Amino acid sequence: MxxxxxxxxxxxxxxxxxxxxxxxxxxxxxxxxxxxxxxxxxxxxxxxxxxxxxxxxxxxxxxxxxxxxxxxxxxxxxxxxxxxxxxxxxxxxxxxxxxxxxxxDATFWEVIGLKISARNQIKGKVIEVEKEGLIAKVKISIEPTTITAVITKEAADALDIKKDDKVVAVVKATEVMIGKE
Structure with missing residues (x-):
């Protein structure tokens, strides 16, 4: 196809x-x-x-x-x-x-097309946002652990991600994306 x-x-x-x-x-x-x-x-x-x-x-x-x-x-x-x-x-x-x-980005279209299974989405809370140069490291508390997503600074700014925000980590085989409710 x-x-x-x-x-x-x-x-x-x-x-x-x-x-x-x-x-x-x-x-x-x-x-x-x-x-x-x-x-x-x-x-x-x-x-x-x-x-x-x-x-x-x-x-x-x-x-x-x-x-x-x-x-x-x-x-x-x-x-x-x-x-x-x-x-x-x-x-x-x-x-x-x-x-x-x-x-x-094909992954974006997967999200829009709702082709992501529930097990690929993990709700969590932002505990730290570290912006340096062109990238941002977003640490997300997902009980009982913490994960870190590395995204562009522009994406973090566009989403207005900050400490204590509730977010959804979208896990793909090669990357972790973030969505904000």
């Missing part, structure tokens, strides 16, 4: 529901950040310099403020992202990461 998969397109919108950035604009901003040069960023994402300027102008019109700073001359010359552009890129990457952990 052929397996079906979900696909999505993500873009951030402003408070007037007008698109700000999607995959292409995010790739351009990320390349500018990495390269420190609009010209090099254009080559990296394979678009013309003129097209890049049009995309940047569209972003700036959507957010109402500049997203790049151009510095000319000296060792500090180049093209750099403003704080606004950095926050847009961070938000886009966070949402993209959440999509990767849910929509693109």
């Amino acid at each position: 052929e397996r079906t998969l979900a696909k999505t397109k993500l873009w951030l919108v402003n408070n007037r529901d007008k698109p700000i950035i999607g995959e292409g604009k995010a790739a351009l901003l990320e390349s500018i950040r990495d390269e420190g040069s609009l010209n090099k960023a254009c080559k990296k994402v394979k678009i013309s310099y003129k097209h890049a300027w049009l995309l940047l102008k569209e972003i700036e019109e959507s957010v109402g403020e500049p997203v790049i700073i151009k510095k000319r001359g000296g060792k500090a010359q180049g093209t750099f992202l403003t704080e606004k552009a950095i926050s847009l890129l961070d938000a886009y990457n966070t949402y993209q990461s959440i999509l990767a952990q849910t929509i693109y």
Whole structure:
């Protein structure tokens, strides 16, 4: 039987529901950040310099403020992202990461499809949340023992997991997931 998969397109919108950035604009901003040069960023994402300027102008019109700073001359010359552009890129990457952990994860669809047996779900209470870098270790008291789930920091933040929360540990052969009631 052929397996079906979900696909999505993500873009951030402003408070007037007008698109700000999607995959292409995010790739351009990320390349500018990495390269420190609009010209090099254009080559990296394979678009013309003129097209890049049009995309940047569209972003700036959507957010109402500049997203790049151009510095000319000296060792500090180049093209750099403003704080606004950095926050847009961070938000886009966070949402993209959440999509990767849910929509693109077959396990997520098993949960949604209710294909998990009751014995794979264990109710418990969070006794500690330790966030470090990109990961979070969530210690869950499940009488008579404690288990630790290692999940992404973004997932822990999205679930707003904190000490004393009642959660459900979903055990799969290769991983332990967490759901919050």
